[in-house]
Amino acid sequence: MQFERRMTVVGSGIFETLDALLDAPFALCSVVTDSEGRPMDYRFLRASGCLEEVLGAGALEGRTARELASHLDNAWVETFGRVALDRTAVRFTQRADATGRDYEVLAAPLDPPGCFAVTFRDVTRSREHAAALDHAQRLLRELGHRVMNSFASISAILAMEARAAPPEGRGALKRVQGRVQALAALYRRLDGAPEMESTEVGGYLAGNVQGFRSAFAADLDIRCDLPPTTLPTRTAVPLALILNEILTDAAAQAVEVGHFGIRVSLHREGDSCRLVVEHGGAAMTEGSVGRSLAAAFAAELGGELASEAIPGGVRTIVAFQV
Missing domain, CATH: 3.30.565.10 (Histidine kinase-like ATPase, C-terminal domain)
Structure with a gap:
């Protein structure tokens, strides 16, 4: 499924409502796989203004995680790949090298398969x-x-x-x-x-x-x-x-x-x-x-x-x- 088509399955009104209600960085993403179907990256379909502010990389829509951080830890890609492809929600805590902060992460699968929603809570100080x-x-x-x-x-x-x-x-x-x-x-x-x-x-x-x-x-x-x-x-x-x-x-x-x-x-x-x-x-x-x-x-x-x-x-x- 092409990026443009995946964008159409996410309602703009719903996303804008979530962006206004949630006081935390979050995004809707899709997994990028290689020729054998293995996760190799993930792309931002929608990203909250809060997340864009945290990353300080400008608009995220349409960009992939490896474009933002070439040395991205594979653990992030593998975990989100399991969420999107195996349809299993996860919660974990991990450090993001791009920000040098620790985050509690909650990720859940979305339709169509290969898409997922993710939210981040900064727990560095905790x-x-x-x-x-x-x-x-x-x-x-x-x-x-x-x-x-x-x-x-x-x-x-x-x-x-x-x-x-x-x-x-x-x-x-x-x-x-x-x-x-x-x-x-x-x-x-x-x-x-x-x-x-x-x-x-x-x-x-x-x-x-x-x-x-x-x-x-x-x-x-x-x-x-x-x-x-x-x-x-x-x-x-x-x-x-x-x-x-x-x-x-x-x-x-x-x-x-x-x-x-x-x-x-x-x-x-x-x-x-x-x-x-x-x-x-x-x-x-x-x-x-x-x-x-x-x-x-x-x-x-x-x-x-x-x-x-x-x-x-x-x-x-x-x-x-x-």
Whole structure:
């Protein structure tokens, strides 16, 4: 079929309507084949003004792709040949050497056989952004591994120092080690998480309690009521450090005065949260390092640290808004 005849099968009115409606480069084309019917080029039957502007080669109607780019990648011709001759629509992304840009391309067959419609969407910036984001994520993962290794090294050093320290200094070193482990637990939880702005703190605190129980090397009866609770990530570290200070003080009392149980709970109602720790000992000593730190972390949350007597022990409460 000659070029002139193929031009007649495309309604000018329809094309002009599409040109006005579509905010993207597009064209109606026909495949040029060799003597054996193999695709060797394609010709523009109609081309949108947007496409002509992108290519910057003037009017495209009647011209072939190889006239515009003598070193045209054969992949374009082969792909459009399959669309036009095998009657199969395709969508793919490829770089166009003529413009140096990346395009998402959608091509579909038209009648008569050998013709096709094609539209282009410039995705260069999207692909560049995706590549930059992937690179940043790889760097972040590498940084996370290094931070975790640093936490592990610091924790190991503190454990060695605690074993070698005189009895009166071991408690302080263990408390510092607990703080390091609380931070390390949060990094492990955030590593690879899809969301960085918030985290599920119920499981995070439960993991901290388990780690505390193991590190303390004592038969501690710690019972938890920590339902899944999503909070801003910025609240997770102060909350974990508060819990660590309270547990450390309670565990020290349990060893000193005898065995008693410890109960830990976290509950949220609307924007209000309460962390509660109950045990059979006494309240944290006013002015002690542990209580001062716990109060400071509570203030960081915009809340307060309070204690009240209960039958057979004490209840420590941290209430804050999220």
